[in-house]
Amino acid sequence: MNPATNLIDTVTAILLITNLMLLGSGYLTSCIRYAALQGLAVGLLPLLLHAQGSWGRAAALAAAGMILKGVVFPIVLTRILRDINVRREVEPFVGYGTSVMAGVGMLAFSMWLTRRLSLSAVPESALIMPAGFATVLIGLFLIVSRRKAVTQVLGYIVMENGIYAFGTALAGGVPLLVELGVLLDAFVAVFIMSIAIYHISREFDHIDVDQLDRLQG
Amino acid sequence: MNADGLLWMTLALPAACAAACLALRDPGTVLTFVRLAGAAAAAYLGLVACVVFKTGVLSGAGDWLVLDALSAFHALVLSWVFGASSVYAGSYFGAELREGSLNARDIRRFGALWFGAMASMTATLVCGNLGLMWVSMEATTLLTAFLICIHVRPLSLEAMWKYLIVCSVGVAFAFMGTLLVGSAAQRLSLGSMDMLLWSRLRPAAAGLDPATMKLAFIFILVGYGTKAGLAPMHSWLPDAHSQAPAPVSALFSGFMLSAGMYCILRFIPLTEAALGGAGWSLRLLAGMGTLSILVAAVFIAFQQDAKRLLAFSSVEHIGVIALGFGLGGVGTFAALWHTLNHAAAKTLAFHSAGALGQGRGTNSLKAFAGSLRAASPWGQGLFWGLLVLIGVAPFAVFMSELMVLKAAADAGAYWTLALFLLGTGIIFVGVLRHAVDAAWGEPPAMPSAARPEPHPEVPGVTQRLLVWAPLALLLLLGVWLPDWLGTAIARAAEVVGGAR
Numbered sequence: 001m002n003p004a005t006n007l008i009d010t011v012t013a014i015l016l017i018t019n020l021m022l023l024g025s026g027y028l029t030s031c032i033r034y035a036a037l038q039g040l041a042v043g044l045l046p047l048l049l050h051a052q053g054s055w056g057r058a059a060a061l062a063a064a065g066m067i068l069k070g071v072v073f074p075i076v077l078t079r080i081l082r083d084i085n086v087r088r089e090v091e092p093f094v095g096y097g098t099s100v101m102a103g104v105g106m107l108a109f110s111m112w113l114t115r116r117l118s119l120s121a122v123p124e125s126a127l128i129m130p131a132g133f134a135t136v137l138i139g140l141f142l143i144v145s146r147r148k149a150v151t152q153v154l155g156y157i158v159m160e161n162g163i164y165a166f167g168t169a170l171a172g173g174v175p176l177l178v179e180l181g182v183l184l185d186a187f188v189a190v191f192i193m194s195i196a197i198y199h200i201s202r203e204f205d206h207i208d209v210d211q212l213d214r215l216q217g
Numbered sequence: 218m219n220a221d222g223l224l225w226m227t228l229a230l231p232a233a234c235a236a237a238c239l240a241l242r243d244p245g246t247v248l249t250f251v252r253l254a255g256a257a258a259a260a261y262l263g264l265v266a267c268v269v270f271k272t273g274v275l276s277g278a279g280d281w282l283v284l285d286a287l288s289a290f291h292a293l294v295l296s297w298v299f300g301a302s303s304v305y306a307g308s309y310f311g312a313e314l315r316e317g318s319l320n321a322r323d324i325r326r327f328g329a330l331w332f333g334a335m336a337s338m339t340a341t342l343v344c345g346n347l348g349l350m351w352v353s354m355e356a357t358t359l360l361t362a363f364l365i366c367i368h369v370r371p372l373s374l375e376a377m378w379k380y381l382i383v384c385s386v387g388v389a390f391a392f393m394g395t396l397l398v399g400s401a402a403q404r405l406s407l408g409s410m411d412m413l414l415w416s417r418l419r420p421a422a423a424g425l426d427p428a429t430m431k432l433a434f435i436f437i438l439v440g441y442g443t444k445a446g447l448a449p450m451h452s453w454l455p456d457a458h459s460q461a462p463a464p465v466s467a468l469f470s471g472f473m474l475s476a477g478m479y480c481i482l483r484f485i486p487l488t489e490a491a492l493g494g495a496g497w498s499l500r501l502l503a504g505m506g507t508l509s510i511l512v513a514a515v516f517i518a519f520q521q522d523a524k525r526l527l528a529f530s531s532v533e534h535i536g537v538i539a540l541g542f543g544l545g546g547v548g549t550f551a552a553l554w555h556t557l558n559h560a561a562a563k564t565l566a567f568h569s570a571g572a573l574g575q576g577r578g579t580n581s582l583k584a585f586a587g588s589l590r591a592a593s594p595w596g597q598g599l600f601w602g603l604l605v606l607i608g609v610a611p612f613a614v615f616m617s618e619l620m621v622l623k624a625a626a627d628a629g630a631y632w633t634l635a636l637f638l639l640g641t642g643i644i645f646v647g648v649l650r651h652a653v654d655a656a657w658g659e660p661p662a663m664p665s666a667a668r669p670e671p672h673p674e675v676p677g678v679t680q681r682l683l684v685w686a687p688l689a690l691l692l693l694l695g696v697w698l699p700d701w702l703g704t705a706i707a708r709a710a711e712v713v714g715g716a717r
Binding site: 192 | 310346348349351352355356358359362363366369370371372374375376377378379381382385386389392393396397399400409410412428429432455456459510
């Protein structure tokens with residue numbers, strides 16, 4: 001087994017472990033750290049899978065991705081937590097233990113789905129694609145199963161990480177301009193969501209999204 | 218000017234206007250600028266679209282910027298909606314500025330985001346690369362989010378948060394779909410730069426991997442369908458439409474939903490070619506369209522709020538459009554035509570409801586009672602707008618819905634036809650009741666805060682033009698579809714290739 005493959009498998013493992021830790025933790029500061037670690041790991045992927053493209057493209061992409069997900073997002077989110085004075089997720093709709101089990105189930109589902117579809121993945125590791133797909137599902141799960149708006153933003157970031165891993169693992173790769181555009185969108189999205197959370201906490205004195213229910217019918 | 222220049226200008230013009238709005242100091246000047254520059258930018262986009270109708274596809278930057286018949290037709294719709302709403306926004310926010318509910322900073326922010334939204338929506342249409350099309354679509358979500366809560370209030374924040382999360386997550390699925398299309402294109406051995414270029418994929422689409430394309434289309438349909446407001450992904454729509462200021466609601470309903478649909482349309486010929494033209498993707502789309510019509514019918518009957526009523530009517534009409542595309546054949550033509558008709562009618566209805574609501578301080582339908590008696594033309598606008606929207610003959614909306622019906626009959630889809638009639642029938646009765654009450658009902662006792670004349674300063678001509686021009690257009694299109702427009706729509710329908 002060559003070293004690159006080894007590294008890729010390590011990245012995949014980090015991706016999966018951080019997913020489960022996110023599902024199992026209610027402390028928002030820890031969750032932000034796990035998501036940042038996940039972002040850093042995913043950001044490495046273009047460098048490890050650079051076989052299709054040039055080094056320059058891979059390096060630019062990895063740098064942009066890692067700075068954004070490993071540095072900028074955690075700073076923005078930690079700031080917001082400090083401003084609104086919220087520490088942890090209280091009474092999620094689905095308990096932490098159940099969430100972790102659900103996460104394992106989603107991973108199994110992704111394995112089954114990607115195997116059935118025989119998508120043309122890069123040959124180095126067959127695991128990245130199902131792991132990426134599972135990350136997308138887990139991000140979605142975080143968004144629908146937690147109460148705090150901050151966790152929803154984290155869920156969005158996790159989804160974004162999953163899509164990023166999935167996209168990098170697809171053989172061929174997307175043009176650099178598109179990748180950068182996607183990263184820019186993710187950045188602006190998280191930025192805008194943070195501003196929105198700030199306003200929500202000021203108007204409502206809480207950031208529990210399940211209580212945002214006055215508009216109905 | 219060459220094609221490159223023409224296309225770049227469609228993006229640069231609104232972007233420059235957005236920057237100008239931030240630079241201008243006086244809020245009154247910003248509003249005048251929004252009115253004039255908005256109309257100018259819209260007119261320019263409309264002109265470029267007409268160039269495409271006249272001379273054929275414009276393409277620049279190595280096919281990364283393309284305006285073909287389909288996108289040009291949608292650009293024409295955008296041009297109408299954005300132009301009318303910009304002019305309207307000038308007076309709408311002018312009233313709020315005088316009243317003091319908005320300050321200079323809010324107005325500048327509105328102007329910048331308004332033109333930014335225009336730039337990103339135009340980018341959705343002119344980007345020939347499916348990946349960049351997605352980037353622009355996500356940008357429309359991000360740029361318009363704060364337009365919903367120009368007035369920072371609990372309800373508008375709630376609507377904005379739902380919009381932001383639901384649409385961002387939904388559209389993220391569309392990106393998965395786009396990536397899968399790239400994966401399906403592996404066998405075509407296109408270069409990395411060409412991989413997601415629609416103009417390269419289209420001729421070679423028969424070689425795309427069918428199983429991957431099926432999965433991709435499901436992701437695309439769910440993703441962009443969220444943005445288009447198709448049921449059951451429409452949960453954000455009534456909240457966002459009812460809480461946003463009226464010009465923004467008009468832009469959302471008149472164009473942004475159609476932009477979501479446009480993105481789905483780009484993938485239909487690819488999927489169909491890959492699957493051998495069996496109509497699989499069209500059936501999915503038709504099913505969702507029918508469901509949207511029925512869901513809207515259920516909710517519309519109980520609405521108390523004028524703008525929520527209009528929002529559910531948008532779910533209905535996007536359903537009609539999806540159904541038309543799904544039926545194929547003459548339905549594709551009908552759906553495109555309906556896109557234009559709905560945009561014109563819904564823009565008018567939202568403008569009218571907004572102006573009436575502003576004067577009364579509420580959007581409750583009860584408060585609108587007797588609005589036909591008021592001096593301003595907005596009561597007329599709302600009344601006629603609602604009539605047009607529920608499909609009263611001989612307005613154009615009726616004609617295009619009739620054509621969708623014909624397409625259903627042609628395709629032998631009698632169940633669909635029956636459900637379509639049931640849904641539109643319920644909506645017809647439900648909305649007619651509201652429209653009649655609003656027009657001739659007994660006006661409620663005016664609360665002391667209400668201002669009888671919401672727009673005293675607006676030149677009456679502008680006001681009347683905003684009401685009667687769309688009605689005249691809809692009547693005209695209903696009785697006589699000009700040749701050039703018919704040809705333009707037919708060409709756009711060819712791009713979708715709806716024939717089954």
